[in-house]
Amino acid sequence: xxxxxxxxxxxxxxxxxxxxxxxxxxxxxxxxxxxxxxxxxxxxxxxxxxxxxxxxxxxxxxxxxxxxxxxxxxxxxxxxxxxxxxxxxxxxxxxxxxxxxxxxxxxxxxxxxxxxxxxxxxxxxxxxxxxxxxxxxxxxxxxxxxxxxxxxxxxxxxxxxxxxxxxxxxxxxxxxxxxxxxxxxxxxxxxxxxxxxxxxxxxxxxxxxxxxxxxxxxxxxxxxxxxxxxxxxxxxxxxxxxxxxxxxxxxxxxxxxxxxxxxxxxxxxxxxxxxxxxxxxxxxxxxxxxxxxxxxxxxxxxxxxxxxxxxxxxxxxxxxxxxxxxxxxxxxxxxxxxxxxxxxxxxxxxxxxxxxxxxxxxxxxxxxxxxxxxxxxxxxxxxxxxxxxxxxxxxxxxxxxxxxxxxxxxxxxxxxxxxxxxxxxxxxxxxxxxxxxxxxxxxxxxxxxxxxxxxxxxxxxxxxxxxxxxxxxx
Numbered sequence: 001x002x003x004x005x006x007x008x009x010x011x012x013x014x015x016x017x018x019x020x021x022x023x024x025x026x027x028x029x030x031x032x033x034x035x036x037x038x039x040x041x042x043x044x045x046x047x048x049x050x051x052x053x054x055x056x057x058x059x060x061x062x063x064x065x066x067x068x069x070x071x072x073x074x075x076x077x078x079x080x081x082x083x084x085x086x087x088x089x090x091x092x093x094x095x096x097x098x099x100x101x102x103x104x105x106x107x108x109x110x111x112x113x114x115x116x117x118x119x120x121x122x123x124x125x126x127x128x129x130x131x132x133x134x135x136x137x138x139x140x141x142x143x144x145x146x147x148x149x150x151x152x153x154x155x156x157x158x159x160x161x162x163x164x165x166x167x168x169x170x171x172x173x174x175x176x177x178x179x180x181x182x183x184x185x186x187x188x189x190x191x192x193x194x195x196x197x198x199x200x201x202x203x204x205x206x207x208x209x210x211x212x213x214x215x216x217x218x219x220x221x222x223x224x225x226x227x228x229x230x231x232x233x234x235x236x237x238x239x240x241x242x243x244x245x246x247x248x249x250x251x252x253x254x255x256x257x258x259x260x261x262x263x264x265x266x267x268x269x270x271x272x273x274x275x276x277x278x279x280x281x282x283x284x285x286x287x288x289x290x291x292x293x294x295x296x297x298x299x300x301x302x303x304x305x306x307x308x309x310x311x312x313x314x315x316x317x318x319x320x321x322x323x324x325x326x327x328x329x330x331x332x333x334x335x336x337x338x339x340x341x342x343x344x345x346x347x348x349x350x351x352x353x354x355x356x357x358x359x360x361x362x363x364x365x366x367x368x369x370x371x372x373x374x375x376x377x378x379x380x381x382x383x384x385x386x387x388x389x390x391x392x393x394x395x396x397x398x399x400x401x402x403x404x405x406x407x408x409x410x411x412x413x414x415x416x417x418x419x420x421x422x423x424x425x426x427x428x429x430x431x432x433x434x435x436x437x438x439x440x441x442x443x444x445x446x447x448x449x450x451x452x453x454x455x456x457x458x459x460x461x462x463x464x465x466x467x468x469x470x471x472x473x474x
Contacts, residue, residue: 002101003127004028006321007115009107009270010134012039013310014301016095017317018132023098025325030126031100032107032117038091039136040155041310043078048159049179051077053341056186060219060343067187071162078160109271113296116271130296130324133270134317137263137302142171145231150242153258155180164189167241169254171229173200175340177260178212182342185219193221194244194252196228196261201340203307204401207367207385208346211403214383215342224252232257265303289331291320298324306333335419337411344370344384345407349415350399353389362392363399364451366444370404373443374435379405386440388414390448392455395424402437410437425449 006022008015011033022029036043055070072081079087095102105119115131117124139154141147153161158180168184170177173195185191193200193216199209200216200223216223227246237243237253244252268279275294277284287305289312291298298320301313312333322329340346356363370376370384381404389399400414417427428449432442 001125001127002030004030004101004129006030006130006132006324007107007126007128008032008132008134009109009115010039010136010301011037011091011095011102012134012136012301012313013041014136014304014313014317015039015132015134016091017314018134018300018321019095019100019317020098021318021321023100025321027321027325029100030103030115030128031095032103032105032115034104034106036086036091037088037095037102037104042091043080043086043088044156044159046310048074048078049176049183050341052159052183053179053343056183057343060186067164070187074159075162080160108269109274111274128296130298132317132320133267133297133299133303134301134313135266135270135303137265137308139259140262140264141259142229142261144229144244146234147232147257149234150232150244151234151256153256155258155260157256158258165254165256166239167191167254168256168258169194169242169244169252170258170260171244172258172260172262173197173202173212173223173225174260174262175201177258178216178340178342180258180260181216181221182219185216185221191221192224192252192254194224194227194229194246196226198226200225201346204338204340204346205348205352205387207387208340208348208401208403211344211346211384212340212342215344224250227252263302263308267303289316289333291316291331292323296324307336307338309336309338312336332419335415337415339408339411341408344381344403344405346401346403347407347411348399348401349411350397350418351389352399352401356389356391356398361398363389364392364448365389365399366447366451368440368444370402370440373440375404375437375440378435381405386437386444388441388444388448390424390452392452394421395449395452396421397424397427400441404437404440406437410441413438413441424452 005027006029008031011031019029019031051074055065058065075081103117105117108116110116115126167190170181170193181191181193200212201209227248229244231245233243241253241255272279289306300316300320302308337349353365366388368386371381384403386402391398397417428445432439
């Protein structure tokens with residue numbers, strides 16, 4: 001039996017980050033995956049979707065950018081040129097060059113400190129001082145009668161298709177749903193988004209949800225809010241499209257139905273019961289981001305929570321190794337950035353005003369209407385916003401959100417400010433290039449600092465600590 005300091009089950013971004021951090025710290029590592037090393041992000045998630053969004057944006061701006069060209073560029077990005085399935089050799093070579101032992105197969109916990117790897121019927125048993133579970137997530141199949149009878153797509157089908165569907169129905173209005181709806185609509189596919197809640201991007205800032213709605217409607221997407229799909233009827237729509245009946249008595253349809261209603265976490269076949277964890281208990285693996293779930297056992301990435309982001313998984317993979325090796329560190333998600341790469345981009349960090357107040361903070365917000373800013377005026381924006389949330393007690397930023405062309409980059413000033421607890425007065429006194437999007441933050445920071453100063457002055461005056469100045473006095 002081979003022995004390792006770490007055995008990592010799952011070689012997506014979280015697992016890879018863990019393996020590289022462990023090797024950087026001179027620990028021995030075995031990493032196991034039954035599918036693509038690199039995981040979903042480079043092959044079916046972040047990279048292909050952003051490549052397709054780029055092609056769609058160029059087409060929307062009048063460029064002669066065909067679907068065939070966009071599809072070919074996407075295949076180049078995912079190492080799938082001229083072959084049916086991506087080639088993950090670069091990820092394997094990177095791990096092996098770092099000194100990790102790479103095993104392609106199905107990993108399963110056989111007991112404390114023991115992992116079995118099934119390689120096509122041949123079992124290899126590994127001994128591990130620490131086990132890291134980084135198995136990612138899969139498309140959730142909603143409980144809709146007849147859903148297995150229609151032409152459903154997962155995110156893999158949407159980002160990997162080489163042929164445009166005749167029409168597309170997107171079930172779910174989260175980041176995957178809105179990004180893919182924008183791609184296919186801009187390439188001329190009649191597209192409908194069906195979201196059971198009252199807004200798109202239900203976990204994002206409400207102003208970002210409104211921006212996403214306006215962006216999709218601008219591109220011709222039909223958006224249906226508030227209707228929950230009850231049953232699916234194959235080829236019952238126009239021109240043989242699949243049709244879904246909603247609980248409000250209406251219907252939606254598409255020749256392909258993209259399932260984007262959430263994610264499932266493949267943990268039931270990992271052998272966790274062999275280390276005393278009952279995977280049938282809904283609270284057995286709480287998605288609270290704490291990472292360590294037992295002695296020598298860690299979960300990272302999508303399965304760990306609290307959210308679903310590649311950058312969160314990368315952070316957690318490295319942090320789990322540091323925790324296992326005794327570093328005095330704990331996860332900190334106060335400054336976890338979120339980004340949706342529609343046009344305009346949407347991003348946020350921290351909490352909304354309502355969330356801050358629910359947590360007992362005496363908070364307020366400052367908001368800039370993007371079209372009225374110098375940057376917004378220069379790019380002819382018709383909607384969008386930049387919002388900050390400030391805690392009165394600490395004079396610190398606790399949240400920010402924005403819908404602007406470069407939101408995914410500009411938000412990181414606020415990410416750092418929240419992480420480092422930078423006083424709002426310091427942010428207000430920081431020079432920002434004009435007329436950048438970040439310059440809008442400068443105005444908001446100054447407005448917040450002035451509001452705090454005015455409120456404190458008023459409080460002192462009300463308490464009798466300052467003389468009242470009469471009108472006309474010198």
